Amino acid sequence: MRIGELSERTGTPRRLLRYYEEQGLIVPARCANGYRDYDERLVDRVVQIRGLLDAGLPTRIIKQILPCLDKPRVIHFPDATPEMLATLQGELDRMNDRITCLTRNRDAIEEYLDVVRSGERSAS
Amino acid sequence: MRIGELSERTGTPRRLLRYYEEQGLIVPARCANGYRDYDERLVDRVVQIRGLLDAGLPTRIIKQILPCLDKPRVIHFPDATPEMLATLQGELDRMNDRITCLTRNRDAIEEYLDVVRSGERSAS
């Protein structure tokens, strides 16, 4: 598919699809006329990229994470260097921190909303 | 305590402590000489702010979330406007999205690391 369709299906500005490509996150094929040609699977991938970006990960890290998510994962691991694995482990730790922080705050907000909503009628 | 101590205890550059204040996230008292005077409780608060920032929330949103976390929560809810509650609910939803995304990807990375590490010796 071309960039316009991918843009619509993922809710992502074309500008950003080109940006993600520039950062090496996605690699579309090219048609004879130079138009980008996106594989169907890139729909999910783009959504995932946006999710990670929104969760605070920079493109540089996302680029390293994405290969872990490919389905026939087995193929990749010969090229995993030790420091690459250490980086991944570090990012995994940071992701856990983020999850912990978000969960704690989400719970607090939820509780707050519960209290406010239940007390709405009887407030002084 | 003064800004230097808070900076050290939270691992946050002074510059950013002033920035968070500028954004209305923390409100230190002032000594007679103009120095900022931080309450003990701001240590936790700053750590929390940094966690949320790292998880992708902008200061504008964090500012709205922080009042939900105060311990005697009860005091606040008379001033909660409906659209304020809607905003909070929206942010809660987004936080859940982030948690889901992070968790999914964390699990994938974890599994990847397991596979790579266990296959390290026997790789082709």
Added chain:
DNA sequence: TCGAACCATCACATAGATGTGAAGGTCAAA
């Protein structure tokens, strides 16, 4: 009283993600 180590404000710079628009090529339908 002097110097070191704090503090203050202000300002300018950077980096990353994103917005916006110009200038021009491709293609299909009227």
Added chain:
DNA sequence: TTTGACCTTCACATCTATGTGATGGTTCGA
């Protein structure tokens, strides 16, 4: 064949969080 809706690259602008440094006041110990 022309028009409109795509696409291309390029460039400059914006916003947010951050880095860095200038300039100057305060405090305290040597």
